[in-house]
Amino acid sequence: MSQGMSVRRASLASYLLVAALALLSLAPIVVMIATSLKLKTQIFGDTAAFFFVPTLDNYRAVLSDAQNTRYLGNSLIVAAVSTVLTLTFGCMAAYALVRFRFMGRGVVSTGTLLLRMVPPAVLTVPVFTIWTYQYGLNNSLFGVILLYTALNLPFVIWILQSFIAQVPQPLEEAARIDGANPYQVFFLVVLPLIKPGLAAAAIFTFRIAWNEFILALVLTNRFTRTMPVKVSLFLTEHNIEWGQIMAIGTLIAIPPLVFTFMASRQIITGMTAGAVKG
Amino acid sequence: MPRIAIKRLEKRYGDVPVISGLDLVMEDKEFTVLVGPSGCGKSTTLRMIAGLEDVSGGEIWIGDREVSSLEPKDRGIAMVFQDYALYPHMNVAQNMSFALRLARMPRAEIDARVRRVADMLSISHLLSRRPRELSGGQRQRVAMGRALVRDAPVFLFDEPLSNLDAKLRTQMRAELALMRQRVEKNMIYVTHDQVEAMTLADRIVVMNGGVVQQQGSPQELYEKPANLFVAGFIGAPAMNLLSARLVSSSGGPAASVGDLVLPLPERLQDRMSPDSNIVVGLRPSAIKPAGVGRGELPVNVLLSEYAGAHSLLIGDCAGQRVTVEVTSEDVRRGAGSALFSFDPEQLHVFEARTGDAF
Numbered sequence: 001m002s003q004g005m006s007v008r009r010a011s012l013a014s015y016l017l018v019a020a021l022a023l024l025s026l027a028p029i030v031v032m033i034a035t036s037l038k039l040k041t042q043i044f045g046d047t048a049a050f051f052f053v054p055t056l057d058n059y060r061a062v063l064s065d066a067q068n069t070r071y072l073g074n075s076l077i078v079a080a081v082s083t084v085l086t087l088t089f090g091c092m093a094a095y096a097l098v099r100f101r102f103m104g105r106g107v108v109s110t111g112t113l114l115l116r117m118v119p120p121a122v123l124t125v126p127v128f129t130i131w132t133y134q135y136g137l138n139n140s141l142f143g144v145i146l147l148y149t150a151l152n153l154p155f156v157i158w159i160l161q162s163f164i165a166q167v168p169q170p171l172e173e174a175a176r177i178d179g180a181n182p183y184q185v186f187f188l189v190v191l192p193l194i195k196p197g198l199a200a201a202a203i204f205t206f207r208i209a210w211n212e213f214i215l216a217l218v219l220t221n222r223f224t225r226t227m228p229v230k231v232s233l234f235l236t237e238h239n240i241e242w243g244q245i246m247a248i249g250t251l252i253a254i255p256p257l258v259f260t261f262m263a264s265r266q267i268i269t270g271m272t273a274g275a276v277k278g
Numbered sequence: 279m280p281r282i283a284i285k286r287l288e289k290r291y292g293d294v295p296v297i298s299g300l301d302l303v304m305e306d307k308e309f310t311v312l313v314g315p316s317g318c319g320k321s322t323t324l325r326m327i328a329g330l331e332d333v334s335g336g337e338i339w340i341g342d343r344e345v346s347s348l349e350p351k352d353r354g355i356a357m358v359f360q361d362y363a364l365y366p367h368m369n370v371a372q373n374m375s376f377a378l379r380l381a382r383m384p385r386a387e388i389d390a391r392v393r394r395v396a397d398m399l400s401i402s403h404l405l406s407r408r409p410r411e412l413s414g415g416q417r418q419r420v421a422m423g424r425a426l427v428r429d430a431p432v433f434l435f436d437e438p439l440s441n442l443d444a445k446l447r448t449q450m451r452a453e454l455a456l457m458r459q460r461v462e463k464n465m466i467y468v469t470h471d472q473v474e475a476m477t478l479a480d481r482i483v484v485m486n487g488g489v490v491q492q493q494g495s496p497q498e499l500y501e502k503p504a505n506l507f508v509a510g511f512i513g514a515p516a517m518n519l520l521s522a523r524l525v526s527s528s529g530g531p532a533a534s535v536g537d538l539v540l541p542l543p544e545r546l547q548d549r550m551s552p553d554s555n556i557v558v559g560l561r562p563s564a565i566k567p568a569g570v571g572r573g574e575l576p577v578n579v580l581l582s583e584y585a586g587a588h589s590l591l592i593g594d595c596a597g598q599r600v601t602v603e604v605t606s607e608d609v610r611r612g613a614g615s616a617l618f619s620f621d622p623e624q625l626h627v628f629e630a631r632t633g634d635a636f
Binding site for chain 2: 168170171173174175176177178179180181184188189192193
């Protein structure tokens with residue numbers, strides 16, 4: 001009996017802990033959505049904290065601004081293209097690092113992670129200088145895409161290496177005997193089997209590219225701005241448009257959410273696929 | 279169908295030689311089994327024939343082509359792997375047709391071929407299933423089917439039955455034997471199981487330490503093992519091998535095992551120098567009840583292993599362990615001393631120093 005009690009007490013404690021954690025992570029989102037549905041007077045008034053008549057005014061304002069839709073498009077392009085590029089190069093590099101034996105393989109393999117440890121902010125000034133004065137890539141979406149791809153590649157290579165290492169080599173050998181050339185072995189046999197890894201890597205890359213602020217701020221202009229940069233522009237010396245900031249914040253949160261749900265489905269189906277021998 | 283010839287084949291991993299100077303010829307339409315203990319180089323040899331392993335030296339000929347530098351796909355081979363190596367993301371039909379699709383064969387012909395092979399292997403009802411939904415035996419068939427669909431002239435098997443449980447293995451072995459009657463191909467089969475080798479092979483190649491110990495038909499290897507290794511490896515239960523000394527007695531050549539004197543085959547009369555160390559081999563099944571053969575063999579029986587119709591008696595003969603195969607009725611005599619006999623002509627005699635047969 002006392003054992004049952006202690007189990008129940010332990011589970012109660014863990015429920016409380018989980019509830020507290022859930023509250024901590026959900027509260028900002030709730031506040032954001034609530035604020036986005038309020039008028040300016042309601043935001044700053046102290047009466048209508050939780051009970052108010054919602055309005056879509058902020059969304060109307062945000063979406064009717066042609067600039068914002070353009071920036072949303074920019075963000076989508078940057079995140080999507082850099083994700084595709086990162087995965088394309090990342091999976092090939094990871095495959096080479098896992099399967100081929102060449103000089104410096106170990107150094108490159110661990111070196112990829114070292115690169116990941118450099119904070120992006122450190123790169124801001126040198127990248128700006130090089131992009132602007134050497135290659136003229138400033139103010140272009142391509143410049144941002146290139147940078148995000150470079151920043152995310154190390155981690156993606158690292159994550160995919162472990163997935164590729166788990167693909168049984170006899171499968172590749174069977175494919176070679178079946179007449180596949182090295183590219184066919186890779187694209188027709190290895191790649192479908194590391195889908196879960198690709199999905200995880202895609203979620204990671206997409207989110208980073210979607211949310212990145214400092215480098216985008218430095219490298220873009222009023223035509224090529226991404227959404228996070230745009231949000232910061234609502235903070236002016238005269239005015240802070242909290243309602244619109246929160247509306248944009250809410251809108252920005254949607255694509256990564258959708259993308260994550262789509263991609264995570266691959267992770268789940270992938271986990272049950274495996275199995276080579278009986 | 280091509281003949282496969284291996285000439286002075288070598289394989290080294292760094293400085294470690296695995297196979298040195300291997301010569302083998304596998305005739306057209308022959309079912310050759312490479313057999314030996316783990317690490318004897320049999321799988322490496324097969325993988326070199328397949329092109330999955332680089333050759334360190336020597337030549338591999340398939341038909342009139344030297345293939346040792348060609349890609350696997352250019353060698354005209356199909357292979358069945360130990361772990362089946364079925365593509366988990368494709369269903370059975372896609373697994374089987376993968377090679378044909380890569381070869382850009384017309385759709386209709388691919389379908390026809392897959393159907394025909396699937397019928398032959400009784401897996402037609404599984405065509406739309408994924409490998410993970412199949413049992414071990416079914417996966418085995420699919421792996422076989424994937425190789426058969428190719429219609430390649432050379433067929434390689436790398437221990438294809440080793441992952442199956444004992445009952446299924448016996449069943450699949452029989453099916454393999456049936457299949458090879460229908461499919462006339464040059465087949466090379468690697469196994470560590472001498473029973474598989476004996477039952478399937480036209481020709482067995484026994485390997486040990488990267489060296490061919492003996493090659494020949496199952497009967498030849500069983501009846502005339504060339505050395506101690508082959509004698510101990512081929513046949514189940516294993517041959518009794520007794521250390522002995524060659525002596526001459528009135529009735530012809532003889533071997534002394536402890537204080538026991540065993541008559542040796544007449545044919546060996548002139549070929550042996552007296553007083554040399556030898557090993558005498560006698561199959562458990564060649565040991566008969568007392569009075570049947572000319573030679574006498576007293577055995578102190580320690581243990582009997584009942585196995586249905588036959589039983590094995592494990593005992594002691596002049597201080598050395600021997601196994602005797604008897605019909606189970608004889609077992610009831612139980613443990614203790616018993617007298618057996620043998621025909622001296624069925625003795626195998628090996629030189630103790632080199633291990634070679636006389």
